Amino acid sequence: MAAPASIAVVVPRHADGVTAGGAETLLRQLALRCAGRGLRVRLLTTCATSHFTWANERAPGVVRDGPLEVEYFPVDDRDAGVFLEHQQALSRGADLTREQEEAWLANSVHSRALYDHLRAADYDRVLAGPYLFGLTVGAARVRPDRTVLVPCLHDEPFAYVSPIREMFGAVRGCLFNSEPERDLAARIGGLPEARGRVVGMGIEPFDADPAAFAARRGLDAPYVLYSGRREAGKGVPMLAEYVRVFRERTGRDVRLVMTGSGPVDPHPFVLDAGMLPEAEKREAMAGARVFCHPSRLESLGIVLLESFMAGTPALVNEGSEVLQWQCRRSGAGFGFRHYPDFEAMLDRLLADEPLRARMGAQGRRFVQTEYSWAAIDARLFQALETL
Amino acid sequence: MSEPLFQIGADGVDAAAIEAEIRSSVDSRITAGAFADARIGRAERLTLVNLRRDGAFITHYLRSLRDAVEVDISDFEIRERRAGLAPLLVRLKKAIWGLLRFYTYRLWSQQNQVNSMLAAGLEGIDEQYAAKIRRLEERLAELERRGGGTQGG
Numbered sequence: 098m099a100a101p102a103s104i105a106v107v108v109p110r111h112a113d114g115v116t117a118g119g120a121e122t123l124l125r126q127l128a129l130r131c132a133g134r135g136l137r138v139r140l141l142t143t144c145a146t147s148h149f150t151w152a153n154e155r156a157p158g159v160v161r162d163g164p165l166e167v168e169y170f171p172v173d174d175r176d177a178g179v180f181l182e183h184q185q186a187l188s189r190g191a192d193l194t195r196e197q198e199e200a201w202l203a204n205s206v207h208s209r210a211l212y213d214h215l216r217a218a219d220y221d222r223v224l225a226g227p228y229l230f231g232l233t234v235g236a237a238r239v240r241p242d243r244t245v246l247v248p249c250l251h252d253e254p255f256a257y258v259s260p261i262r263e264m265f266g267a268v269r270g271c272l273f274n275s276e277p278e279r280d281l282a283a284r285i286g287g288l289p290e291a292r293g294r295v296v297g298m299g300i301e302p303f304d305a306d307p308a309a310f311a312a313r314r315g316l317d318a319p320y321v322l323y324s325g326r327r328e329a330g331k332g333v334p335m336l337a338e339y340v341r342v343f344r345e346r347t348g349r350d351v352r353l354v355m356t357g358s359g360p361v362d363p364h365p366f367v368l369d370a371g372m373l374p375e376a377e378k379r380e381a382m383a384g385a386r387v388f389c390h391p392s393r394l395e396s397l398g399i400v401l402l403e404s405f406m407a408g409t410p411a412l413v414n415e416g417s418e419v420l421q422w423q424c425r426r427s428g429a430g431f432g433f434r435h436y437p438d439f440e441a442m443l444d445r446l447l448a449d450e451p452l453r454a455r456m457g458a459q460g461r462r463f464v465q466t467e468y469s470w471a472a473i474d475a476r477l478f479q480a481l482e483t484l
Numbered sequence: 485m486s487e488p489l490f491q492i493g494a495d496g497v498d499a500a501a502i503e504a505e506i507r508s509s510v511d512s513r514i515t516a517g518a519f520a521d522a523r524i525g526r527a528e529r530l531t532l533v534n535l536r537r538d539g540a541f542i543t544h545y546l547r548s549l550r551d552a553v554e555v556d557i558s559d560f561e562i563r564e565r566r567a568g569l570a571p572l573l574v575r576l577k578k579a580i581w582g583l584l585r586f587y588t589y590r591l592w593s594q595q596n597q598v599n600s601m602l603a604a605g606l607e608g609i610d611e612q613y614a615a616k617i618r619r620l621e622e623r624l625a626e627l628e629r630r631g632g633g634t635q636g637g
Binding site for chain 2: 456459
């Protein structure tokens with residue numbers, strides 16, 4: 098099968114700043130790799146910058162972003178009240194009727210102008226994602242035979258909504274971040290294995306001084322690190338509680354450093370470092386005794402892979418098949434089922450420095466091999482040629 | 485021959501084996517009561533998902549809940565760290581505590597009754613469902629045995 102010559106990448110927001118989500122960053126990176134390969138690539142997105150308001154804050158039209166052409170389209174009017182009503186019902190685990198599911202989807206973010214562009218243009222492939230936005234479903238409905246989803250799928254109620262499941266059945270194929278994500282799509286959407294490829298995202302290699310962050314912040318005790326959005330859905334309050342109980346039960350003075358955005362419960366042992374420049378975040382990762390990822394809903398685990406690159410082993414929530422998969426393949430992390438596991442595993446990694454160092458080294462080698470851009474390019478372009 | 489897409493496992497430390505060894509040790513310690521700790525019960529309230537997925541953990545969680553359920557309303561020693569005015573401040577605090585004790589005892593003893601009833605209710609539900617599942621498993625095994633016997637005969 099011939100490689101596609103022209104590709105549209107459809108994404109709800111353009112990840113040219115720090116505010117976009119991981120999926121939007123991933124799609125932009127894939128677009129950049131395709132453009133770097135000499136393919137004609139245009140990133141089609143909305144004029145919105147906030148995923149809360151979806152207000153049209155950018156001007157419509159085409160701008161150049163390095164090797165990429167980016168075209169902004171206005172977001173259609175929507176009834177946010179109807180959307181939120183059904184969104185909250187879904188979050189609570191309620192069953193919606195087909196009409197309610199369609200109303201939820203219709204009042205998600207859409208752009209008729211973007212769909213009209215897709216109908217008029219003749220792209221060989223349309224890469225679209227993440228799965229739960231109306232824009233992705235709408236784009237997939239325009240040219241399903243040419244659409245390759247980049248779903249960033251999680252096992253959550255939205256994934257079971259009928260129009261989403263039908264989308265998996267209708268599109269040409271999917272690019273997944275991990276094997277567990279591919280298996281989940283097969284379970285939920287009935288996607289045959291032949292129409293899915295595991296690609297992922299490249300992690301830039303780096304070296305960071307493990308002493309720099311602690312010295313700068315005046316940290317005189319070992320610390321566990323969490324990086325990312327600080328919210329209940331990511332398991333962050335649970336992690337703070339675990340560390341508090343760990344300190345009380347073991348008497349070890351271990352701190353919890355959190356980087357990223359969102360509120361943090363005030364505890365004397367927590368250092369809220371907030372959003373950090375990339376270089377400082379890497380130093381924080383390199384200096385951590387353990388990186389902890391307590392989230393259950395991940396499709397790749399970018400910060401986990403970055404911490405591996407920094408040479409730091411991890412403790413992950415066993416409830417996340419993806420994070421557990423990364424730890425299994427790398428030999429650089431343990432999965433905890435509950436607090437007792439967390440206590441025993443953290444205690445072991447704090448007490449056994451040779452083990453910690455060897456696991457950290459394994460993680461770094463793993464990311465250098467499996468998540469180099471060369472490895473990602475090989476998987477990406479093979480997928481585009483064969484799907 | 486092409487290389488596999490992903491290399492499963494890694495040279496050097498067998499982290500999966502160490503993880504299994506730690507988990508096995510943790511399971512034994514849970515059974516021995518090493519984690520029957522009210523603080524753990526409170527920490528785990530944020531991860532109720534475990535209750536749905538892990539039958540063994542429900543037992544552990546209920547044990548933690550039993551330890552956490554009683555609000556401590558016992559009398560306690562009143563101290564004062566500020567040396568200069570310590571005797572005066574201790575007398576003042578004792579006087580305040582003496583006035584409040586009647587009301588707080590009444591409130592907390594009622595709270596303890598409610599907590600105990602809730603914990604007992606949860607344990608009762610857990611025991612009932614465990615017994616029901618056990619009976620269903622026994623019945624299923626019996627039906628499978630009979631089915632197997634018919635096929636074999």
